[in-house]
Amino acid sequence: MKDFRIAVLLGGTSDEREVSLGSGKAAAAALSKFFDVDVFDIQSTEHLPEGLDPSRHVVFSTLHGSFGEDGTAQKLMDDAGVFYAGCDEASSRLTFDKVATKRMLSEAEVPVTDDLVFEGGKLPSVDAVVSRLGSSVVIKPVDQGSSVGLMFASTEEQIEASLKNCLKGRWLIEPRVVGREVTVGILHNKAMGVVEIRPKSGQFDFTSKYTKGLTEYIAPAELSDELSERIRNLATIAFEACNCRDFARIDCMIDADENLFFLEINTLPGLKETSLLPMSASVCGYNFDELVQKLVEPAILRYKSR
Template sequence: MEGAPVTTHPTIAVFAGGTSSEREVSLGSGAACAEALAKNFATEFFQIDSNALPAGLDPARHVVFSTLHGTFGEDGGMQRLLDEAGVFYAGCGATASELTMDKSGTKHAVARQGVRVPPGIAFPSDRKPSATEVIAQLGGQLVLKPNSEGSSVGLHLISGRAQLEAALAEVTTNCGWIIERRIVGRELSVGVLNGRAMGVVEIRPRSGVYDYASKYTKGATEYLAPAPIGDAATRAAQEAAGTAFAACGCRDYARVDFILSAENELFLLEINTLPGMKETSLLPMSARCAGLDFTALVRELVSPAMRRFLTAREQQKSA
């Protein structure tokens, strides 16, 4: 990609949209971030409509701030295209993005570092375990979900053999799936910025289930920031979030989600490397607990990529 002469003042290219099931959520995140970034940087908005780099993107003058959620945007696909084109971008690199989009792979990586995870079985849709096998290993209170989707897409909460058999019968999508023992407790989310955990947010869906509708229906969920869980549990969640972030090779920022059981045991649910980024989203809530408003947060999120861009340009000049 040949472009304009090298500049020392890059423009932020905000990516939004994409081709995944989370396209509309991404468009909202992108619009909010573009508006906030424009307060501090020259900014251009790119609506992504295919699994390709957009026309007009120039590695000599752009640093990308992506708000693409889900498949291709968050799973390392777009990151690899940017790397190949020599474009600097905020957030996790391709390898960490691919790993954290894989819930089963993430669980293995963080468990090796001592972070507790729910017991589970990962399987492809054409090799489903039997209900008898699942119940023998995990019991009858279960969660079934796609292994590589976000925003609780395809989430099933299961109680007993009949519901399990019905849910497994519906597993026809040609992708990986994961079924886990359901941990009943308080849902928590922790933003991580440059390896340091920020505030802990508690999520209280009024329906009792934090599914797609609870996430994106106004008034369907109550959020408490900071979470009223006590100092010890707060520190434990922040420490576990930082450990998980490092275990998966993340950089710049991410959001780490947990369940806190009735026995005060933390279980990691997932790591989101490109989480929702409206002002009312979980990562901005976590940041406000740490004293960062939305404008300050997005400035901090993109700053490491800006530094990588400028360092590379200085090295080019001195070469």
């Protein structure tokens, strides 16, 4: 018997539970080719699952959304002495907050869009939105992933209608960048391949992301070497500026003049074989099984060095 086992955490209680179940099952299948694996379906955010043993488990979490990515699960694991793959509590908490992330990226001279932040129920006026950001905007929750709650508006009437859905939590409004959307994976602090995302609707929302056939993915993205390298360099700076660890996926928009605007950092991105992080890794020659093995390696080293 090996001296450790990989504990895959999946499920959770957030709006992204179904996405997490898919990621976790795919990751567990890949990891089981190299390691002894135990799978834990997380049903509670109050405590770590029964049977998770810090003395013999190294955790690979595929929990998306709140609890999984906001630093809460990471703090529970840190307090229990559990070694785990991916970002620590502080960087997870930071990057789960899109506003805090943008402020950190701006300080590191990574380009981001202007924005307007407000609390649900304390809605800005349509005039205030338009005067600052224009009439074509993107409205999204500050602390959700998988495009949950994402809304697009291109007229004052649509802005007004969208704002009425912002009842709880913190919200972020940004000018809509018309152009190309790309994403790049980071593995062991190095940027991998740039992937272009081409939703047929022109909007990479929840439906386009998770409905088969509604989005085309180009890996590698059809960009000049210079532009691709600029994206990869800035993504690496963003990763380091937020003190991320092991791996992440970073999203970016490119406008018609090839100006870049970085959107957010995903610390526990989707991990099915067809997900964006594996696409980015495939550009660098990694198949899915090899990628998942690489993702957990730093945590195993930390466990063995304890």
